[in-house]
Amino acid sequence: MTQRIGLLGGTFDPIHHGHLRAALEVRDALGLDQVRLIPSARPPHRAVPGANAEQRLAMVQLAIADVAGLFADARELERDAPSYTVDTLLSLRAELGGEVQLILLLGWDAFCGLPTWHRWQSLLELAHLLVLQRPDQSVELPEALKDLLAARTVSSPAALAGPAGQISFMQQTPLAISATHIRALCQAGQSIDFLLPSSVQHYIAAHGLYRAAAHS
Numbered sequence: 001m002t003q004r005i006g007l008l009g010g011t012f013d014p015i016h017h018g019h020l021r022a023a024l025e026v027r028d029a030l031g032l033d034q035v036r037l038i039p040s041a042r043p044p045h046r047a048v049p050g051a052n053a054e055q056r057l058a059m060v061q062l063a064i065a066d067v068a069g070l071f072a073d074a075r076e077l078e079r080d081a082p083s084y085t086v087d088t089l090l091s092l093r094a095e096l097g098g099e100v101q102l103i104l105l106l107g108w109d110a111f112c113g114l115p116t117w118h119r120w121q122s123l124l125e126l127a128h129l130l131v132l133q134r135p136d137q138s139v140e141l142p143e144a145l146k147d148l149l150a151a152r153t154v155s156s157p158a159a160l161a162g163p164a165g166q167i168s169f170m171q172q173t174p175l176a177i178s179a180t181h182i183r184a185l186c187q188a189g190q191s192i193d194f195l196l197p198s199s200v201q202h203y204i205a206a207h208g209l210y211r212a213a214a215h216s
């Protein structure tokens, strides 16, 4: 059987139950072999005090240690500069071959911003897109995506066929958790219990992460 792999990129600064629940729901709804969490590199001058690449990766690894089918993929951290998604997909294809089914997971907001991405029209040559929808989404679909949607959308995620090239949608349980909020709670010295796995919480405490005052 051809392997089917979901891809969830993000800064994961830190990873939390919103990310994990999304990855798990997609794994189960589509019966995927893997969902890879791919921490992104980011410019060093980001305005918020954050964890470094090694720490963000370590937290992802801790969070998924006991979760079947979820994997950390460090390829974007192996470069200094932020990677374009198209390059990440090319690198995955080079490693995994042309047959594997790759499914890029995108929130609705990210999907609507697609026309601004580097070589966005090549993305569908390399992967399917699964757009994760939430009831509270507000961004409007840009004109540039309407034809693409009409041509490429399949009836349900289960109908995604072949290695790449189609688009589907899935409703997601909205968990109102963000890494920004977790960092703010840490800075304020407040509890982050139940927002993220306790293994990640211990890592944050042990490394004194997210305590520094914000500076720009």
Ligand code: ATP
Residues within 6 Å of the ligand: 008, 009, 010, 011, 012, 013, 017, 018, 019, 022, 105, 106, 107, 110, 174, 175, 176, 177, 178, 179, 180, 181
């Ligand atoms: P920040 O608050 O630092 O912007 P974040 O919590 O939004 O971070 P990211 O690392 O930017 O997390 O997100 C990675 C991916 O996970 C994105 O596709 C994003 O849409 C998705 N995601 C983030 N938070 C949630 C959530 N609570 N539920 C479901 N998906 C989420």
